[in-house]
Amino acid sequence: MTPQSLAHVNGEIVPINEAKISLLDWGFLHSDATYDVAHVWDGHFFRLDEHVQRYFAGMEKLRMSIPYNETQLTALLLKLVGQSGLRNAYVEMITTRGVPESGSRDPRTCKNQFFAFVVPFVWISQPDQGLHLAISQQQRIPSASVDPTIKNYHWLDLVMGQFEAYDQGAQTAAVVDDKGNIKEGPGFNIFIIKDRQLRTTAKGVLEGITRKTAIQLAQQLGLQVELGEISAQDxxxxxxxxxxxxxxxxMAITQVDHQVLGRGQIGPLTQQLQDAYWALHSQPKFALEVNYELPL
Amino acid sequence: MTPQSLAHVNGEIVPINEAKISLLDWGFLHSDATYDVAHVWDGHFFRLDEHVQRYFAGMEKLRMSIPYNETQLTALLLKLVGQSGLRNAYVEMITTRGVPESGSRDPRTCKNQFFAFVVPFVWISQPDQGLHLAISQQQRIPSASVDPTIKNYHWLDLVMGQFEAYDQGAQTAAVVDDKGNIKEGPGFNIFIIKDRQLRTTAKGVLEGITRKTAIQLAQQLGLQVELGEISAQDxxxxxxxxxxxxxxxxMAITQVDHQVLGRGQIGPLTQQLQDAYWALHSQPKFALEVNYELPL
Structure with a gap:
């Protein structure tokens, strides 16, 4: 069978092009939703339990629930990927508020909805290439407005930053806070290395699982990691x-605005971390095998 | 025929429960969308041209387009409402970024999508009742992050404010800025009257068409209207x-947190403005008649 993108909608597995959500769901009309994304590499989920835990924590903060516990959700995702046949995949799980009762604007009348989908692995940037990043004027939505530890779809700031970056000939953008400090990019956290010391933005960003993995790997390599602020100059x-x-x-960042970073190619420590990151994918502690032989 | 809720999806008119959007549309996955809502009262759209103009302005700012001009869109909405048979209706028009090319995260590869729907008129509060409002700790997403003059679905701050309000026994919430000044509520602007002078929040809010109408009506009644800041104390x-x-x-606000406002009932100037507002709906300058007799 040819691998194919699939979705789980209303309790059924359907081809991705049939995967739809009601126009009236507040997940769309109010971006009232939370989600998480895990990936599958060489037929194994990577750190799925942590994605699932973060997803459930986000739901709780938004006062949402789904009719599955963590174990049941894990089984459901394994089955979805197994049926897709995709051995390198991007797997998204979503909870939306749902549709309120007719005539009502009370979110408590909504039945929360669950969706999931699996598509081929998505690369923001290929591992052997360097990203050209523009520092945007766009400010990331602050934590006092939307809690960034709840993974959410409030992305207009990031999307507009991305358009700004394209205008400048860059590939992607970093958005900032009201003091001009670097926060994050569309779907990624940012690290710098100076004098063999790493730094990543402490607050006002998603606490990424890849970010956490990078911190752990750096520490294993004997490198110091600081959680703090990164100015544009830094x-x-x-x-x-x-x-x-x-x-x-x-993924290496090798150009910022019109200026080449370091030697303009993937740096030695970044390379070491990247190698260690992919090596981690075969460690049993982090890898959960997908069974592609399950009966439909 | 019984009046019914309808939607315009992919160029076709469908019953509302069949109205769906792709799970992969960035309008959902990144809340990368703009919209507007007009209402129909007694078979007439109210100030539709201004809603349509604002909608097109929002699309331009987000670099989106639809295959209709303002005249064609107006005709489409008139037809949609005509077919619904709804004489008092809530009519929403939406543009989403669309679905990027497979494997791409480049919004420029998306084909923007147009949706519209008509449902029975929605009341945040009945005109003869007073709203009980809670002042939330939640901060409205600032203009530097998302331009509030682009009508958008970034509502998690408002939704969380609404839950806070329910916890306190209130009906709805006002969200604030980082200085604690009142910004807006879930889908509404806020006015205060003190010593026969009106004030509404100048910046960091949607420039509502009902807000504009209220300002114009107040001025016609000889009242002064200030655009400025409203503190919680104000x-x-x-x-x-x-x-x-x-x-x-x-809609009158008659209670703020646990405190009754004024005399706890709709105030005399609010009543005058409300009466004038509904009277305006039959003025030919603002009313666009729906033809309910059109052949299907």
């Missing part, structure tokens, strides 16, 4: 920089 | 206060 003057995301792992 | 000490929204018009 980023421009870094020896190396990289982005972290489930959509691509650890 | 709101609590106001003689009268009201909310403005296409979903209900001019």
């Amino acid at each position: 980023l421009r003057q870094a020896d190396e920089a990289f982005a972290t995301s489930t959509a691509g792992g650890i | 709101l609590r000490q106001a003689d009268e206060a009201f909310a403005t929204s296409t979903a209900g018009g001019i």
Whole structure:
């Protein structure tokens, strides 16, 4: 069978092009939703339990629930990927508020909805390439408005930053806070390395699982990691920089605005971390095998 | 024929429960969308041209387009409402970024999608009742992150404010800025009246068409209207206060947190403005008649 993208909608598995959500669901009309994305590499989920835990924590903060516990959800996702046949995949799980009762604007009248989909692995940037990043004027939505530890779809700031980046000939953008400090990019956290010391933004960003993995790997390599602020100047003057995301792992940033970073190619420590990151995918502690032989 | 809710999806008119959007549309996955809502009262659209103009302006700012101009869109909406048979209706028009090319995260590869739907008129609050409003700790997403003059679905701050309000026994919430000034509520602007002078929040809010109408009506009644900041104290000490929204018009606020406002009932100036607001709906300048006799 040819591998194919699939979705889980209303309790059924359907081809991705049939996967739809009601126009009236507040998940769409109010972006009242939370989600998580895990990836499957070489037929194994990577750190799925942590994605699932974060997803359930986000739901709780938004006062949402789904009719599955963590174990049942894990089984459901394994089955979905197994049926897709995709051995390298991007797997998204979503909870939306749902549709309120007719005439009502009370979210408590909604029945929360669950969706999931699996598509081929998504790369923000290929591992052997360097990202050209523009520092945007766009400010990331602050934590006091939307809690960034709840993974959410409030992305207009990131999307507009991305358009700004294209206008400048860059590939992607970093959005900032009201003091101009670097926060994150569309779907990724940002790290800098200066004098063999790593730094990543402490607050006002998603606490990425790839970010956490990069921190752990750096510490295992004997490198110090600081959680703090990254100014635009810090980023421009870094020896190396990289982005972290489930959509691509650890990806070198080699150009910021019109300026080449370091030597303009993937830096030695970034390379070491990237290698260690992919090596981690075969460790039993982090890898959950998908069974592609299950009967339909 | 019984009036019914309808939607316009992919160029076709369908019953509302068949109205769906792709799970992969960035309008959902990144809340990368703009919209507008007009209402129909007694078989006539109210100030539709201004809603349509604002909608097109929002699309331009987000670099989106639809295959209709303002005249064609107006005709499409008139037809949609005509077919629904709904004489008092809530009509939403939506543009989403669309679905990027497979494997791409580049919004420029998306084909923007157009949706519209008509449902029975929605009241945030009945005109003869007073709203009980809670002042939330939740901060409205600032303009530097998402331009509030682009009508958008970034509502998690408003939804969480609404839950806070329910916890306190209130009906709805006002969200604030980082200085604690009142910004807006879920789908409405806020006005206070003190010593026969009106004030509404100048910046960081949607420039509502009902807000504009209320300002114009107040000026016609010889009242001064100030665009400025409203502190929590200003709101609590106001003689009268009201909310403005296409979903209900001019609606009295009669309680703030645990404190009754003014005399705890719809104030005399609010009543005058509300009466004037509904009277305006039969003025030919603002009313566009729906033809309910069109052949299907």
